[in-house]
Amino acid sequence: MKHKSIRGMEDILPQDAGIWRWLEDATRKNLQSYGYKEIRTPILEDTAIFVRSIGETTDIVTKEMYTFKDRKSRSLTLRPEGTAPIVRAYIEYSLDKISPQLKLYYIGPMFRSEKPQKGRSRQFHQIGAEILGTDSPYADAELIVQLDNMLKLFGLREFTIKLNSLGCKKDKDNFAGKLKKYLEGKKNRLCKDCKERLKKNVLRVLDCKNDSCIEIARNTPNIADNLCTTCKGHFDKVKATLKTMKINFVETKNLVRGLDYYTGTVFEITDPLLGSQDAIGAGGRYDNLVKDLGGPDIPAVGYALGIERIIIALKKKMPTLKTVNVVYVATLGDAAKIHGIQIAEKLRKELPGIIVITDIKEGSLKSQMRNADKNNAKIVLILGENELNAGKVIIRDMIKKEQDIIPRDSVIKEIKKHIEIRPPEEVEPQ
Ligand SMILES: [Zn+2]
Ligand SMILES: [Zn+2]
Incomplete structure (x- = not known):
């Protein structure tokens, strides 16, 4: 069940x-x-x-x-x-x-x-x-x-x-008396609940959501005029x-x-x-x-x-509440994966306030890109065997839909260009 x-x-x-x-x-x-x-x-x-x-x-x-x-x-x-x-x-x-x-x-x-x-x-x-x-x-x-x-x-x-x-309290009681007198004459146009309210709690008639009661309430004496x-x-x-x-x-x-x-x-x-x-x-x-x-x-x-x-x-x-400070690290192959984890740790340490998500499922590049999208990533770093051997990494801006190959040791500098660094709790929804 x-x-x-x-x-x-x-x-x-x-x-x-x-x-x-x-x-x-x-x-x-x-x-x-x-x-x-x-x-x-x-x-x-x-x-x-x-x-x-x-x-x-x-x-x-x-x-x-x-x-x-x-x-x-x-x-x-x-x-x-x-x-x-x-x-x-x-x-x-x-x-x-x-x-x-x-x-x-x-x-x-x-x-x-x-x-x-x-x-x-x-x-x-x-x-x-x-x-x-x-x-x-x-x-x-x-x-x-x-x-x-x-x-x-x-x-x-x-x-x-x-x-x-x-x-x-005194004003309220006085007004309740006046209102009751006024409404008695219109009693049969009030809803069932308001007929009850008339006996027990007459002010609540003014709060009724029933159309005919709203109409009657429009012309009753005003509570604010009786202070x-x-x-x-x-x-x-x-x-x-x-x-x-x-x-x-x-x-x-x-x-x-x-x-x-x-x-x-x-x-x-x-x-x-x-x-x-x-x-x-x-x-x-x-x-x-x-x-x-x-x-x-x-x-x-x-x-x-x-x-x-x-x-x-x-x-x-704000129909689309996009996170502006998520970086996704996509990796292919064991060696790249280990490097990816190291890069992610370095980013978290040196750029506090950003959110770094790595592939922990060993998925295909396609499924990793999908995952990056679901996490509202602004930046995806892509690291495969070729990039690893060349000391490079691909950096992709998911909003501008542009990508670039950059030296791995300039990753922090490059990310700073693309991302607004603010603590996540200060990312205002406006
Ligand atoms: Zn008073
Ligand atoms: Zn009513």
Whole structure:
């Protein structure tokens, strides 16, 4: 019997691992330059943590979590998002004592049992950043500035930052009352799910993807027009700072997020390169979550990005991600093979940053050339008996499709002419 990976849980294969590693490295460097520190929490948590934080009536909790009982009948859940576990750890280890304003980031897998489709796996990966310990609008602004900066560093240019404010808990409750009243009159045009939402979690109607609900949502009262003076002042400062920093954003007055814990500033990043599933990330304030999970009254703001989505967008920008620093050493016959191994060692030693691949299968020249192509080699060195006896080697540029016979002792000098020498992890996909 042939085994297969579980539906919606994908392998990251060698041909893709490079771009993943590049993205993760670039993320770490960028976040660390803003003073963020990494945190790694377990993949499994008590189910109650997610129910209490994300919200009992949200889609994630009611339909999408991987929840199961362990051998002692405890209810455990594979984390569907990263913020709640971080808040759990923050409270458990009193991390507020480390620094009154703590900046944390994480990179790792999350799990949601949704219908698998392009850019939506059941095991997916997120990059997330959180600032705990301040309710300042400048924290929201700096977080968005950093996010904008990092996405541009990845090579993304066409993304949109949609921005809104939900207001404080009180504003949210007031608005929910107004919205409910408004929607009651249009109840029979709402989808089945939204009829339920109307009773339990009316704000989520604004997030519905059903055409008729989108149509109704277009004319509802706006959440951003119902903020108290404090919340409006906060939001104005966020917007003014972003404008000063020349960050492009689109104020989207009915943007709500799928998680109950958000209050105040919320935002969503979309990129047209992704087509209809165009969100690559989202975030916002969660000033009550630390307290709601049993900790001190500490405000916070954060975001999460989907790595799979970013990689889809990057790949659309660069359909051929050619490696520029691979040298393949093709050899024919035992004597040439041994010489080839020596040349390869010399290249690795004297030109750090290049990747040298030798024939370890004793294939024909044709099959070696094919192998060189599959490894995206820019340069192939060809060494047969004739070249060996003459002290020469053939050097072939695979992109220009030109070749030359050169003395063997000038190999390093010649390769330098053809190849860009950069460490492989710095070969940017752009
Ligand atoms: Zn308010
Ligand atoms: Zn609906």
